[in-house]
Amino acid sequence: MTCPEEQAYRLLTEYSNGFMVSQVLFAACELGVFDLLAEAPEPLGAAAVAARLGTSSCGTELLLDTCVSLKLLQVQTRRGKALYQNTELSSTYLVRASPKCQGNMLRYLARTTYLCWGHLAQAVRDGKNQYLEAFGVPSDELFSAIYRSEGERLQVMRGLQDIWSISGRHVLAAFDLSPFPLICDIGGCSGALAKECTSLYPGCRVTVFDIPEVVQMAKKHFSFLEEARISFREDAQYSGIECIHTAV
């Protein structure tokens, strides 16, 4: 039985080192560890993973073992050799070929959100977001900072698709929307939630409102939008929605 002081220290360590857990997850995704192990016909040793990913053998072994401790990978020992394979969690959510893959959202968290959070103390001092400090872009209009390049806009949209593919149905079932034949999704982005909505409520149509750049990108990149019951309306550039978003 640990004493309260030890428990408090353990909690403090957990909090202060928490960012390392995220970085292990982000690095393993970025390097393609989970995709490689999913494609391999049998579990692989660290040397084989390193050779196929073109990474250092010592770094790879450390990363793989840390993934095991985080339950992102499992390991078995055969003839004294450690062999790694995906867990159910990684097979479901981290392998690109999985329909539930969260890779886009993880990439967004790793490359954007993580950097912004590195300026949290300054954000509290200033009382404003830190896009200027993190990325050198002005953020008076929040979405012009969030969508600071076409690639970034697409990344945000794909990330939201990942999230709603898992949570959308639960959110939309929280209230019975079946009496409504027409539902408007204001700031509906790529239409990911609209897609879940038409699937859950077969009698409804959804109109998604968003800014022109987002609507155009949605039409170009997200093929499910051929769904006849989802339509898009281009809204004014960065107006009222932004205030609501900033407020919440």
Ligand SMILES: C[S@@+](CC[C@H](N)C(=O)[O-])C[C@H]1O[C@@H](n2cnc3c(N)ncnc32)[C@H](O)[C@@H]1O
């Ligand atoms: C936080 S995102 C949420 C997206 C979507 N509702 C979701 O949950 O996945 C806010 C959305 O509002 C959109 N937006 C910002 N300003 C807007 C405006 N003036 N009119 C319509 N949509 C706007 C953004 O492009 C973005 O898609």
